[in-house]
Amino acid sequence: MTIAVYCTAATLDGYLADEDDSLAWLFAVPDADQASAFESFLDTVGVLVMGSTTYRWVVEHDDLTAHPERWRDAYGDRPAYVFSSRALPEVPGADIRLVDGPVADRWADIVAAAGDRDVWIVGGGDLAGQFADAGRLDRIIVTVAPATLGSGRPLLPRRFGSDRLAIESVSMDGPFAQLSLSVR
Template identity: 30%
Template sequence: MKNKRKFVLFIAQSLDGYIATKEDSLDWLFKVEGEGDNGYSEFFETIDTILMGKRTYDWIMEQEKGQFPYATKSSYVFSRSSVMDTKDVTFVNEDIVDFTNNLRTEEGKDIWIVGGGDILHTFLKEKVVDELIITVAPIIIGEGIPLFKPDEYELDLSLKGIRTFNQFVELKYTVNK
């Protein structure tokens, strides 16, 4: 039997657990001195599919001035409304569990869950995530968009590795299922 593709969260957060300020800013993240690209290129080679929510997609397109940065990968954006696909992105408005179960069985590399907080919450609650790679920045921003939202779910994790990139610490966990 072939290996199933893994769903991997690869994300940075502040020490106090936020992925962005309440104004959706990541300026705090770029103030921290890293090392190279902090493991991004290495990780990017392990995936061929990208998943994200519509709000994250809109933020990326605004920051990248309309140039989608993941055009070399299959990219899916979850949206509650009907949106026309682009040459780089397929918009999805269907049950997340059904969609991810089908995606998992297709041939390919691992699948990156980019974010944001709402879509990640659903993936975690539905126990779709297989691995978490969380890079922690040594900064406290006080409030913002939390990486993990409170809810009635629990995940049992195993620490698989720790790396540092100058001031950043990368924590790698697998989800015990």
């Protein structure tokens, strides 16, 4: 059964990105390259889903219009659904499907693209919240970095009580703490 997993990194104070939508803070964490749980997670993923801000940052940060092979190096041949109401740059050769509208309206297509694997909600937090609002968020995996930002883009800009979230596991991965939660 295909499930939707919001898997992301966040600072200790609960931010995904700074006020400028940058993830540069994450790459400044010493020994971040020692983290290995991500590769195991990626093996379970059939399709990516991300918002336009996350997509634009990845494309610009990795210079993907000039180096489209970097997309494949990071994500393989998996299709990606990018939710956006604005025009975005394309990554040559990548299977990127620009969509808009409610998550519920795209769910059947996303599941079909995932095949027998899971849906990875890459980010941002608001898109993950839209999946939760639609009853389509099954798991949250947060890799907590030893850093704080003080402000920025929140991990999940929704209110979730403990009646909706259950911690399934906690582990260390290199310099990070990883929490896996189920969503009810």
